[in-house]
Amino acid sequence: MKIMENLYIVLVRPKFSENIGFCARACANFGAKNLVVVNPENFDYQIAKKTATNIGKNILENIEIISDIGEITNKVNFVIGTTARLGEQRKVNYSLVEFVPDIVGLLEENKVAILFGNERTGLTNEELLSCDETITIPTYNNTSLNLSHALAIVLYEIHKNIEKPRLEKEIKLASPKEKELIFNMLIEVIKEVNYIPHNNETLWMRNIKEFINNLNLTSRNSKIFLGLLRSTIKKLRRN
Amino acid sequence: MKIMENLYIVLVRPKFSENIGFCARACANFGAKNLVVVNPENFDYQIAKKTATNIGKNILENIEIISDIGEITNKVNFVIGTTARLGEQRKVNYSLVEFVPDIVGLLEENKVAILFGNERTGLTNEELLSCDETITIPTYNNTSLNLSHALAIVLYEIHKNIEKPRLEKEIKLASPKEKELIFNMLIEVIKEVNYIPHNNETLWMRNIKEFINNLNLTSRNSKIFLGLLRSTIKKLRRN
Structure with missing residues (x-):
């Protein structure tokens, strides 16, 4: 899946090393190659390794840890912010499902970064404003998703739109x-x-x-x- | 979302209490009301509470713990098994996205249980055979998803499909x-x-x-x- 080499998953100031591991596994589950972490709090590789499991091992070993968000946003052609909040100052232009065909289209020719905020506060208003687009995953009562769940759902939608997977049905109906x-x-x-x-x-x-x-x-x-x-x-x- | 009262999320022999908490939060995130756990290994409520967070607190407090899978499958009209494996003896009829409109249609008039297997082995062949249908979430290289990620993705798809208006006839299935x-x-x-x-x-x-x-x-x-x-x-x- 060459298109996935253009995708950069960026965790901004994640609090828990467990979550970084879960995210590494989710990347591997859907063929994402590049996991970038901006200023993690007390990053513990051994803790992350456990939740990454063997499946996410390779992603975790090649993780890129940076200290300024600009190091990644300046390197890509398009930046997408994710947010749970639909309020006031925060602009949300698209729900995930609306925007995912555009993400896949962009990935064919461009490097794209998708930013996920810290577990407690999400992305700041300033960070969201610096994104080219922001997306949200609609939830019941607008409750906020676990960080790695949000990532898994975003990657699931991208993967689905790239693959359009069809399981062959071997069911032969009665004549x-x-x-x-x-x-x-x-x-x-x-x-x-x-x-x-x-x-x-x-x-x-x-x-x-x-x-x-x-x-x-x-x-x-x-x-x-x-x-x-x-x-x-x-x-x-x-x- | 009254339709979600007909849905039973069933975790079969989950190993880690953290995962039960993560699943409770995912249920709350997408409006699922009923979380059932069959024979958990060393279930620790305090551990689960942490990963459930405040969002999943209510679901966790009302969790139903049973010792035999039949206690739930005999209570519902339709049982769906989830599996990562596409091999040999295991029959997988549908990918999630193919079957989700049927799930939503069924939920209008029927109680539906969705079974998720243990973190290491998934559902047994016998358990899968007892299901009315089995579904899978297509992944890259068929790598297996984290339990709570799989649940979050299934619930995300159901939630997305409920929001859509539908015209199909409601079918009442045999009890x-x-x-x-x-x-x-x-x-x-x-x-x-x-x-x-x-x-x-x-x-x-x-x-x-x-x-x-x-x-x-x-x-x-x-x-x-x-x-x-x-x-x-x-x-x-x-x-």
Whole structure:
């Protein structure tokens, strides 16, 4: 995923080393390569290593620690700030989902930094004002997200928009022929056991047809069903 | 957000109390009300309280701790398993983003449980088989997500989809009770007609259970099915 080499995840003054580790793992989970930390408080590599797990080990080993935010913002073409607050002086232009296609578009040709603020206070107004855009992740009652959760969600959306992943579905649905066979056999069972609960037989038959269609039978399931119906009919007739 | 009262977030055998706290906060962040924990290892409320923060305090105080997964899966209408593994025996039918509109649709009329496995091993194959559907969050190189990150992403998607207006019809699914009745009656029919195609009866019974789950029976359809099964059994016995 070459596009991800243009992305810089920037944690501004993070308080807890555990969170730095969690963020390193989240970066690895979604193919982000560059984790930058600005003025961490008491950064402890050994603590971060635990929460990064083996998955985030490589990201953590290559972490870039800087003391001034300008060292990264001056190096990239576009800076995005994240914030939980939707109030007053703070301008929020986009929700994550609105802006993520633009982020992916930008990443194709530009270096992009996404800034995440400190756990307690977030980004300052001054920092937000220096960003080219600010985004927010809508939450219930505007409660603030855990730092690494916010990062994981942002990266999840970017990854989703880059990959547009499609899991192949190996589910083979029942063929019209199989469904017709089931219908015919079910009707035979119904007749053998006199299970027609009202007088309008045509309507009832339509109900049964609809019933079979609604089951969304797979081909495999229809074979189980057919086998059982066959045996049932045989037994009903034998008696 | 009344719809969220139908959602049960279930952590199965979580190892770390920190993670339970993180999950409580994520629930609060996206309006989920019910957090259930099955057999936690050394659950320490004081540790969980710290990572839950004030935001997740209420969820944590109302956490339901149970010792058997059946206590929750028998109480809901639809069970969704989450898994990182895409391999071999493990069936994964949907990526999160594909299935989330269905989850929201189901929640309008049904109680839905979403299961998250233990940090190291995830859900067992047996647990996954007992689910009505399984979903996965696509990641880079299929690396596994931190437990609370996976939960936050799932809840973020649900929350996002609830906010959208929807027009689809609301479907009332068969209850666990109805499905169990169907299972029992189907077994009776199978025994009456000696339809057990191979020697491993336990495996065969599991097949039948899976078969019923895969049908995604609506409540209305299950009533038609039950009526037919009842008549069939009566007739088979009479002879």
